[in-house]
Amino acid sequence: MGRMEGKVALITGGASGIGLSSAILMAKEGSKVVIADFNVEGAKEAAEKIRVQGGEATGIFLDAGDGKSIEEAVDFxxxxxxxxxxxxxxxxxxxLRKDLDVVNMDLEEWDRLMNVNVKSVLLGSRYAIPHMIKAGGGSIINTASMAGFASDSIRSAYGASKAAVVNLTKYIATQYGKDKIRCNxxxxxxxxxxxxxxxxxxxxLDVFSKYNALPYHGEPEDIGYTVVFLASDESKFITGQTIQVEGGHYIANPSIPDMKEFAKKTQS
Ligand SMILES: NC(=O)c1ccc[n+]([C@@H]2O[C@H](COP(=O)([O-])OP(=O)(O)OC[C@H]3O[C@@H](n4cnc5c(N)ncnc54)[C@H](O)[C@@H]3O)[C@@H](O)[C@H]2O)c1
Structure with missing residues (x-):
């Protein structure tokens, strides 16, 4: 029996990358999946591949920047x-051309990213929660980013939006926990x-490798398996959390090489 047997999942941005990997893994674990994406052809192709392998999936159009479209995806x-x-x-x-530093960033881009990256999480949850309550509970999972924890010289809107996703995750978990809805x-x-x-x-890529604790890069499946865990009942006592899947890139104090250098000098 699969780890998500009998469940129904809606995955936004499921035609590519992290969303696609998660959809495939959820289907392998017995979930019926709806793959919703701007790239509707890609969503349909992904669903077809899942069905060929014996899973159950449907691909549909979604514009995550449009509340009506999100509501329709949930209703579908x-x-x-x-x-x-x-x-x-x-x-x-x-x-990367418009989401710059605070002085130079394009303000329309700020609004667009907040709408697509944060408001889509609010609205998806808002429309799904009443159905989840009827179903006796549910699991909402959001894709944040390490950019929501560590700052960068550009991508101010992206980082702020992903930090908002981390906190909104806790709010949803707090507000609907008693309805057996988890949010991570x-x-x-x-x-x-x-x-x-x-x-x-x-x-x-070499720069990223240099600062990873592990000697390899992350693959979409590394996120997909984490998402399957959070979607399944295996994680039934986990809510409001953000799991960092980042190869140990951000765990060490960045001043360590300088401190080592200092220690060498003072010992000699
Ligand atoms: N890849 C990374 O290194 C990385 C790192 C941190 C966070 N993330 C986050 O992971 C998530 C997925 O990213 P990915 O790397 O898999 O990207 P991707 O480009 O491979 O896939 C994104 C999918 O979303 C779809 N999409 C884009 N805009 C949409 C919209 N408005 N409505 C509906 N669908 C839309 C695209 O068509 C595409 O299929 C994003 O939230 C991203 O911020 C990715």
Whole structure:
């Protein structure tokens, strides 16, 4: 028996990368999945692949920047499969040309990223929660980012939006815990999704490797397995948490090399 047998899950941004990996793993564990994505062709293809492998999946259109579209995706899930037990709010965007430092950032881009990255989590949850209550509970999972914990020279809106996702996760967990609805987040470090692989030159990947505690990069499945755990009843006493899946990139004090250098000098 699968770890998510009998469950129904809606995954946003499920046509690619982290969302796709999570959808495939959830389906393997027995969940019926609705893959909702701006790229509707990709969502349908992903669902078809899952069905060919014996799973149950449907691909639909979603614009996570549009509340009506989010409501329709939740309603579709319930009408297609009779209920919704798991909502994975995974869509999130940044824009390296416009999401800059505080003085120079494009303010329209700030509003767009807050809308897509944070408000979509609020709205997905708002529309799914009444159905989850009817179903006797549920699990909401949000994709945050390590950018919500550590700052950067650019991507001010992305970082602030992901920090908001971390805190909104706790609010949802607090407000609906007594209804047996859990809400957790996963905060990826660099994950080699197809987009990340195409966009990053080897030198930049080497910089990431240098600061990972582990000797390899993250893959979409590293997030997917974490999401399956949070979606399944195995995590039934975990709520309001954000699990950092980041290869130990952010765990060490950044001044350690300087301190070692200092210790060497003072010992000699
Ligand atoms: N890959 C990483 O290194 C990394 C690191 C930290 C956090 N994240 C977060 O992980 C999540 C998924 O990222 P990914 O790397 O898998 O990206 P990806 O580009 O591989 O996939 C994102 C999917 O979302 C869809 N999408 C984009 N905008 C949408 C919208 N408005 N409505 C509906 N669908 C939309 C795209 O069509 C695509 O299928 C995002 O929230 C991102 O911020 C990724």
């Amino acid at each position: 899930t319930v009408s297609q499969y009779g209920k919704i037990n798991v909502l994975y709010n995974n869509v999130g965007l940044t824009n 987040a996963v905060a990826p470090g660099l994950i080699l999704t197809p987009a990340a692989k195409n966009n990053m030159v080897p030198e930049v």
